[in-house]
Amino acid sequence: MTTNPQLRKGSILLVTLLTITILATLCITSLYIASQNANSVSQAASWQQALGGAESAVDQAIAALNTGTWTNWITMTGSVPNLQPQPGPTPTTASAPPGSNHYNYLANSLTSQLAQYQVSNAITTAGEGNNLISMWTTIDTAGLPLDSNGNQWYRIRATGTAATVGPPRVSNQRLDNDLRKIGLRFDRKTSNSISSPQASRTIEVIVQALAQSTWVRGITLKSTITMSGGGLIDSFNSTDPFKSTNGAYDVTKRQSHGDVATTNSGNSNLNSTYVYGSLAYSGSAVKNTTNVQGTISTPFNGQIPSTSDPSWTSGMWDSSVSQVNGTVTLTAGTKTAPTRFKLSQINLSGSNVFTLAANTDGTDSYIEIWVTGKMTTSGSAYITQDPKVHVTYWVDNDITLSGGSYLNQSGLAQNVTINGVGTGHKVTISGGALFTGVFDAPGFDVTISGSGGVSGALIGNSLNLSGGAGLHYDEALNTGGGNSAIGNYAFASWFEDTR
Amino acid sequence: MIRPKWKNSAFTLIEMLMTMAGSSVVLTAMVVGGVALMRSFAAVEGYSFSDGDQLRVSDYIALDVRRALTASVDANNVLTITIPNYYDANNSNPKWSNAHALDPTFDSDGAIKYGATTTTIRYYKLSSSFIREVNGTANTIATNVSSFQVTSQDLTSSVSCSITFSPKFTTPVGPDPVTGTTLYSNTFLRNATARQ
Numbered sequence: 270m271t272t273n274p275q276l277r278k279g280s281i282l283l284v285t286l287l288t289i290t291i292l293a294t295l296c297i298t299s300l301y302i303a304s305q306n307a308n309s310v311s312q313a314a315s316w317q318q319a320l321g322g323a324e325s326a327v328d329q330a331i332a333a334l335n336t337g338t339w340t341n342w343i344t345m346t347g348s349v350p351n352l353q354p355q356p357g358p359t360p361t362t363a364s365a366p367p368g369s370n371h372y373n374y375l376a377n378s379l380t381s382q383l384a385q386y387q388v389s390n391a392i393t394t395a396g397e398g399n400n401l402i403s404m405w406t407t408i409d410t411a412g413l414p415l416d417s418n419g420n421q422w423y424r425i426r427a428t429g430t431a432a433t434v435g436p437p438r439v440s441n442q443r444l445d446n447d448l449r450k451i452g453l454r455f456d457r458k459t460s461n462s463i464s465s466p467q468a469s470r471t472i473e474v475i476v477q478a479l480a481q482s483t484w485v486r487g488i489t490l491k492s493t494i495t496m497s498g499g500g501l502i503d504s505f506n507s508t509d510p511f512k513s514t515n516g517a518y519d520v521t522k523r524q525s526h527g528d529v530a531t532t533n534s535g536n537s538n539l540n541s542t543y544v545y546g547s548l549a550y551s552g553s554a555v556k557n558t559t560n561v562q563g564t565i566s567t568p569f570n571g572q573i574p575s576t577s578d579p580s581w582t583s584g585m586w587d588s589s590v591s592q593v594n595g596t597v598t599l600t601a602g603t604k605t606a607p608t609r610f611k612l613s614q615i616n617l618s619g620s621n622v623f624t625l626a627a628n629t630d631g632t633d634s635y636i637e638i639w640v641t642g643k644m645t646t647s648g649s650a651y652i653t654q655d656p657k658v659h660v661t662y663w664v665d666n667d668i669t670l671s672g673g674s675y676l677n678q679s680g681l682a683q684n685v686t687i688n689g690v691g692t693g694h695k696v697t698i699s700g701g702a703l704f705t706g707v708f709d710a711p712g713f714d715v716t717i718s719g720s721g722g723v724s725g726a727l728i729g730n731s732l733n734l735s736g737g738a739g740l741h742y743d744e745a746l747n748t749g750g751g752n753s754a755i756g757n758y759a760f761a762s763w764f765e766d767t768r
Numbered sequence: 769m770i771r772p773k774w775k776n777s778a779f780t781l782i783e784m785l786m787t788m789a790g791s792s793v794v795l796t797a798m799v800v801g802g803v804a805l806m807r808s809f810a811a812v813e814g815y816s817f818s819d820g821d822q823l824r825v826s827d828y829i830a831l832d833v834r835r836a837l838t839a840s841v842d843a844n845n846v847l848t849i850t851i852p853n854y855y856d857a858n859n860s861n862p863k864w865s866n867a868h869a870l871d872p873t874f875d876s877d878g879a880i881k882y883g884a885t886t887t888t889i890r891y892y893k894l895s896s897s898f899i900r901e902v903n904g905t906a907n908t909i910a911t912n913v914s915s916f917q918v919t920s921q922d923l924t925s926s927v928s929c930s931i932t933f934s935p936k937f938t939t940p941v942g943p944d945p946v947t948g949t950t951l952y953s954n955t956f957l958r959n960a961t962a963r964q
Binding site: 449475759766 | 854
C-alpha cells in the first residue's frame with residue numbers, strides 16, 4: 270500500500286487552520302468583551318465627569334454673585350431656555366445679577382476666563398480617557414419674589430458635558446443605559462448629531478441671599494485684648510447636637526472657631542492662654558500667643574459699626590414703668606409689635622428679681638428695653654428671662670452683671686442682645702454663673718472675670734478676660750443675620766434634572 | 769536498487785512514542801490553558817458585571833439622595849426618600865420629550881418648592897435583586913445582592929448605606945470560599961440640608 274503525501278500535507282493545513290480559527294475566535298471574543306467593558310467604564314466615568322462640570326459651573330455662578338464680578342458673562346432677554354442659549358455675535362456684557370425677564374449666561378465657548386476667582390471655564394485633564402469637560406450655566410430670578418429681607422434669590426441652571434471615549438456603542442451593562450442616558454450619535458436634548466458619544470448632566474440650584482451677620486466671630490475689638498489666668502476662648506454650635514449638648518456649651522464638644530480680631534492691638538497680651546480659634550489684628554504684635562490654636566494674621570481691616578439708641582418717639586414705649594430698682598415683671602409682645610420700655614436705670618440688689626415674661630399665647634415673644642442710665646445687678650438679685658422671650662437692650666452707661674445675675678432660660682445667646690451705646694463706658698461680668706447672650710458695645714471696655722464667663726459673642730472696645738472665665742462663641746449666631754446686607758449666597762435647593 | 773515507497777513512510781515505534789508523548793504534552797497544555805482561559809474569562813466577566821452593578825447602585829442612590837427632600841429607613845432596611853416633583857408631568861419617568869421643568873416657588877415656610885406633591889423613591893433588596901421603586905413602579909437595578917443596610921443614625925445630613933454583592937465567579941482558587949463584595953456609600957443630603 271502506498272500513502273499519498275498530498276493528503277498528509279492537507280491534514281496539517283486543516284489542523285493549522287482550525288487551531289488558528291479557534292485561537293482567533295478566542296482572541297476576538299476576549300477583545301470584544303474587553304472593549305465592551307472598557308466602553309462601559311468609560312461611559313460611567315464620563316457621566317461622573319459631567320456632574321463635576323455642572324457643579325463647577327454652579328460654583329462660577331455663585332462666585333459671580335458673591336464677588337459681583339461678571340467677567341465673561343453676558344446678559345440676555347427673556348426666560349431661561351431649556352437648551353443652550355445662542356447669544357449671537359455681539360452679546361451684551363453682564364455687569365450685575367439679572368433682573369426680571371433677563372438672565373445671565375456663561376459658557377466655555379466664550380473667551381477663557383481670568384476673573385478674580387481664577388476658575389477656568391473648561392476643565393482639562395491629562396492622560397487616558399476623556400480630557401475635556403465643557404459646561405454652560407445661566408442665572409435668573411425664576412420669577413421668585415423678594416425674601417423677607419428684601420433680597421432676591423436666584424436660580425442657577427448648569428449643564429456639564431463630557432465626551433465618552435470609545436465607539437458609539439450601547440453599554441453591555443444594559444441597566445446602565447436608563448441611568449446614564451449617554452448620547453451616542455445624537456444629543457438627546459437638541460437632537461443634533463454629535464461627532465462622538467457624550468454624557469451630559471444638568472443641575473438646578475436655587476441660591477438664597479444670606480443676611481450679613483454681625484456675629485461672624487467670637488470677639489471683635491477696637492483696642493486691646495488681655496487674657497490671664499485660666500481664661501480661654503473657644504466655640505460651640507447651639508444648633509448642632511454634635512457641637513453642643515441640648516443647645517448649650519459642652520467642653521467635651523469644643524470647637525475651634527472662637528476667632529478674635531482687633532483693629533488696634535496696642536499692648537495686647539494673651540499671656541499664653543488658650544484661644545481655640547484664629548487671631549487677626551492690626552497694630553503691634555500681640556504678645557504671648559503660644560496657645561492660639563488657629564492662625565495668627567495681620568492686618569485686620571474689618572469695619573466695626575457704632576451702635577446707637579433706638580429712634581423711638583414719644584408714645585412708642587410703655588411708660589408705665591420708668592425704672593427697675595426692685596422686683597418687677599415686664600411682659601413681652603409679639604415680633605411685629607414688641608413691648609417697649611424706656612428706663613432711666615436697671616438697678617437690682619439684695620434679692621430683687623426682674624422677670625421678663627412671655628406673652629400669654631405661648632409663642633415667641635419680643636421685648637425691647639432702652640436704659641438711659643446704668644444697668645446693674647448685685648448681691649443675689651438677678652434677671653430671669655422666659656425661654657420664649659427675645660430681648661434687646663440699649664444701655665447708655667455702664668453695665669455690671671455679677672453673681673448669677675442673668676438667667677436666660679432659653680440657653681440661646683441669640684435671645685439676649687445688649688447694645689452698649691456711646692463711648693467711655695464699661696461692661697463688667699463677674700461671678701460664677703455663665704451669661705448667655707451677645708454684647709454689641711464697640712465703645713465699652715469689657716471685663717470678664719470669675720469662673721462664669723460668656724456664652725455668645727462680643728463686640729467691644731477692649732477686653733480683659735481673667736480668672737477661670739471663658740468666652741464660648743456660639744457659631745449659630747453667624748447664620749441668624751444681624752442686618753439685611755447680603756453676605757453671601759448659599760444653596761436653598763439643589764436638584765438634578767434627569768430627563 | 770529501488771525500494772518500495774511504503775517502506776520509507778513508516779514510523780518506527782520510538783518515533784511513534786515520542787510523537788504521542790509530545791502530542792500529549794501539547795494537548796494537555798492546550799486543555800489546561802483553555803480551561804484557565806475560560807476561568808479567567810468568566811472571572812473577568814463576573815468582576816466586570818459586579819463592578820458595573822456596584823457603580824450603578826452607588827450612582828443611583830447618590831443621584832437620588834443628593835436631591836432628596838427627606839430620607840428615612842424602616843425596620844426592613846427599606847430606604848425611602850422623597851424628591852420634589854420638578855416636572856410638569858411624568859415625574860416617575862421624566863424624559864426630554866414628555867416633561868418640562870417647573871419654576872420654583874416659595875412655600876408657606878419660605879422654602880423652595882416645585883409642584884404641589886413629591887415623588888417617592890424606595891430602595892430595597894428583593895430576593896437577590898436590588899430594587900429602585902419610583903412611585904410604586906419597581907425596577908431591578910442590580911442582581912446578586914446578598915444584603916442591604918442603611919445606617920439610620922443620621923438621616924438629616926447624610927445617608928450611609930452598605931450593600932453586599934454575592935460573587936458571580938465562585939470557583940474557589942484556594943481552600944477558602946470566595947466572599948462577596950461590600951460597597952459602602954455615604955451621600956450628603958444636599959437638597960434637604962440646603963433647606964434647613
